[in-house]
Amino acid sequence: xxxxxxxxxxxxxxxxxxxxxxxxxxxxxxxxxxxxxxxxxxxxxxxxxxxxxxxxxxxxxxxxxxxxxxxxxxxxxxxxxxxxxxxxxxxxxxxxxxxxxxxxxxxxxxxxxxxxxxxxxxxxxxxxxxxxxxxxxxxxxxxxxxxxxxxxxxxxxxxxxxxxxxxxxxxxxxxxxxxxxxxxxxxxxxxxxxxxxxxxxxxxxxxxxxxxxxxxxxxxxxxxxxxxxxxxxxxxxxxxxxxxxxxxxxxxxxxxxxxxxxxxxxxxxxxxxxxxxxxxxxxxxxxxxxxxxxxxxxxxxxxxxxxxxxxxxxxxxxxxxxxxxxxxxxxxxxxxxxxxxxxxxxxxxxxxxxxxxxxxxxxxxxxxxxxxxxxxxxxxxxxxxxxxxxxxxxxxxxxxxxxxxxxxxxxxxxxxxxxxxxxxxxxxxxxxxxxxxxxxxxxxxxxxxxxxxxxxxxxxxxxxxxxxxxxxxxxxxxxxxxxxxxxxxxxxxxxxxxxxxxxxxxxxxxxxxxxxxxxxxxxxxxxxxxxxxxxxxxxxxxxxxxxxxxxxxxxxxxxxx
RNA sequence: UGGGGCGUCGACAAGCGGUAAGUCACAUGGUUUUGGUCCAUGUAUUCGAGGGUUCGAAUCCUUCCGCCCCAGCCA
Numbered sequence: 001x002x003x004x005x006x007x008x009x010x011x012x013x014x015x016x017x018x019x020x021x022x023x024x025x026x027x028x029x030x031x032x033x034x035x036x037x038x039x040x041x042x043x044x045x046x047x048x049x050x051x052x053x054x055x056x057x058x059x060x061x062x063x064x065x066x067x068x069x070x071x072x073x074x075x076x077x078x079x080x081x082x083x084x085x086x087x088x089x090x091x092x093x094x095x096x097x098x099x100x101x102x103x104x105x106x107x108x109x110x111x112x113x114x115x116x117x118x119x120x121x122x123x124x125x126x127x128x129x130x131x132x133x134x135x136x137x138x139x140x141x142x143x144x145x146x147x148x149x150x151x152x153x154x155x156x157x158x159x160x161x162x163x164x165x166x167x168x169x170x171x172x173x174x175x176x177x178x179x180x181x182x183x184x185x186x187x188x189x190x191x192x193x194x195x196x197x198x199x200x201x202x203x204x205x206x207x208x209x210x211x212x213x214x215x216x217x218x219x220x221x222x223x224x225x226x227x228x229x230x231x232x233x234x235x236x237x238x239x240x241x242x243x244x245x246x247x248x249x250x251x252x253x254x255x256x257x258x259x260x261x262x263x264x265x266x267x268x269x270x271x272x273x274x275x276x277x278x279x280x281x282x283x284x285x286x287x288x289x290x291x292x293x294x295x296x297x298x299x300x301x302x303x304x305x306x307x308x309x310x311x312x313x314x315x316x317x318x319x320x321x322x323x324x325x326x327x328x329x330x331x332x333x334x335x336x337x338x339x340x341x342x343x344x345x346x347x348x349x350x351x352x353x354x355x356x357x358x359x360x361x362x363x364x365x366x367x368x369x370x371x372x373x374x375x376x377x378x379x380x381x382x383x384x385x386x387x388x389x390x391x392x393x394x395x396x397x398x399x400x401x402x403x404x405x406x407x408x409x410x411x412x413x414x415x416x417x418x419x420x421x422x423x424x425x426x427x428x429x430x431x432x433x434x435x436x437x438x439x440x441x442x443x444x445x446x447x448x449x450x451x452x453x454x455x456x457x458x459x460x461x462x463x464x465x466x467x468x469x470x471x472x473x474x475x476x477x478x479x480x481x482x483x484x485x486x487x488x489x490x491x492x493x494x495x496x497x498x499x500x501x502x503x504x505x506x507x508x509x510x511x512x513x514x515x516x517x518x519x520x521x522x523x524x525x526x527x528x529x530x531x532x533x534x535x536x537x538x539x540x541x542x543x544x545x546x547x548x549x550x551x552x553x554x555x556x557x558x559x560x561x
Numbered sequence: 562u563g564g565g566g567c568g569u570c571g572a573c574a575a576g577c578g579g580u581a582a583g584u585c586a587c588a589u590g591g592u593u594u595u596g597g598u599c600c601a602u603g604u605a606u607u608c609g610a611g612g613g614u615u616c617g618a619a620u621c622c623u624u625c626c627g628c629c630c631c632a633g634c635c636a
Contacts, residue, residue, distance in 0.1 A: 041636050189565075332572075418594095551595075
């Protein structure tokens with residue numbers, strides 16, 4: 001690879017946010033500085049939609065040698081928890097982004113934010129409201145009709161200062177007053193109709209304790225926090241587009257640094273939901289086993305499922321960044337995982353639904369250690385050995401009576417290859433009294449050791465297998481999409497929950513090398529998919545594997561026809 | 562129907578006046594000790610619709626249609 005190619009590799013794909021930054025850097029706009037931020041509220045776990053924002057912001061900061069602050073937007077103590085802060089830090093780092101020298105918190109600016117509020121009051125640009133929440137709503141007007149001004153709008157500055165200080169000192173009960181900006185009750189942009197700046201909330205804050213009885217609203221805190229941190233580009237999602245005039249108003253009234261806000265479309269993924277509210281509902285109503293359930297689109301869920309940081313970053317690179325509402329096909333995410341794992345995951349053999357096979361002409365107590373390659377896509381991966389003996393198991397799906405010609409697997413009288421072992425031919429099918437197939441009697445060809453024949457004989461099928469006396473028992477969880485409908489914009493999303501989103505197979509048999517398998521290391525179970533040890537439930541001697549994603553299966557497609 | 566956005570292949574998405582990139586999905590062939598991977602090929606005479614400007618328009622103008630967001634003391 002030459003230098004040019006390498007350069008291109010390090011550059012992310014073009015998108016309009018990146019283009020704006022390129023221009024600004026070129027024009028020396030913020031002295032050429034690029035300071036970004038990722039500002040989650042610690043009120044839930046991060047999901048893959050947040051990962052888009054993380055990759056964008058941290059990625060751009062890295063590319064332009066700038067910085068990206070992780071800032072917790074902790075302005076609502078009633079909804080935020082320490083647990084979420086820890087999980088968020090953890091998720092960002094797992095994705096591969098450093099947290100930097102310090103973590104930022106909006107709550108660190110409470111003092112500063114309060115003096116900004118006081119500044120507005122003193123300038124006659126903000127006032128203390130006596131109206132109730134309901135009255136405020138009525139006064140606000142509607143989308144089509146202008147609002148009307150509050151009777152308390154023109155209090156004296158002195159009275160406003162006095163009242164605000166009393167609010168701050170805890171002299172009033174929750175809801176008694178609120179501080180509002182004095183802008184324009186007739187504005188077509190509802191955000192400008194005297195928005196609330198502070199509310200009284202005598203709640204314990206996870207960081208500031210009981211110091212405050214008033215807390216700033218998001219709209220009053222967010223832009224100013226960006227400003228305080230010297231953020232050059234405030235990248236956020238589309239729904240904040242019409243808040244921008246409000247943020248600009250604050251910045252202008254206060255006379256402080258003006259970050260440039262840029263809005264992009266949030267990520268939607270087919271067959272899942274992506275709002276914290278809905279995800280919380282799935283957790284609380286026990287549709288899943290927690291925020292990190294492997295079926296959840298949370299970062300912790302994807303991680304437990306077996307997704308890698310590289311696959312998620314690759315996905316983000318491929319979907320791009322734009323302003324059109326869109327829903328990305330989950331197949332693309334799966335493709336990214338397969339691509340990563342195809343190159344990197346060691347291959348092993350595991351029989352999920354075992355069918356007993358006796359090799360009638362194989363010596364009774366013989367065991368052979370056969371060599372098997374670990375990864376045909378990676379020469380450096382080396383080889384291992386697998387024990388072979390008289391009784392083995394194959395996949396139930398790999399045998400069929402009266403099989404069609406296109407079925408390249410085992411059937412009466414047909415010969416197949418056991419991967420890395422021998423050619424075997426099925427001679428007899430043993431059934432129980434119900435007619436279920438319980439065992440196959442096969443014969444092997446000793447001349448085909450390793451799975452080769454030099455007589456030019458063609459064998460179409462290759463099966464995976466495990467030796468009975470050496471096999472490890474394990475539980476395998478096959479995950480499928482959580483919902484049966486690709487897009488659930490309308491109606492109740494819970495109607496579309498997939499009742500078969502997980503299938504638990506209890507009696508799977510694995511090759512012995514898997515006894516040392518560890519969580520977050522992916523394996524390809526040959527011919528089936530990529531699997532990893534479950535980080536929570538798997539125990540030594542009681543292994544549990546999760547299917548991260550299946551292999552593509554063109555036979556399944558063909559069989560359906 | 563107040564304001565703010567958005568409409569390019571089934572799904573994403575480049576393109577920004579010079580004659581429709583790429584990726585996924587799909588289909589067909591080839592290779593293959595994974596019906597995996599890999600390789601090759603195919604897939605929008607057309608850019609929400611109409612009208613206009615221009616030698617030339619997805620790109621400019623205009624009218625219309627459709628979708629999303631906003632009336633929390635949530636973020």
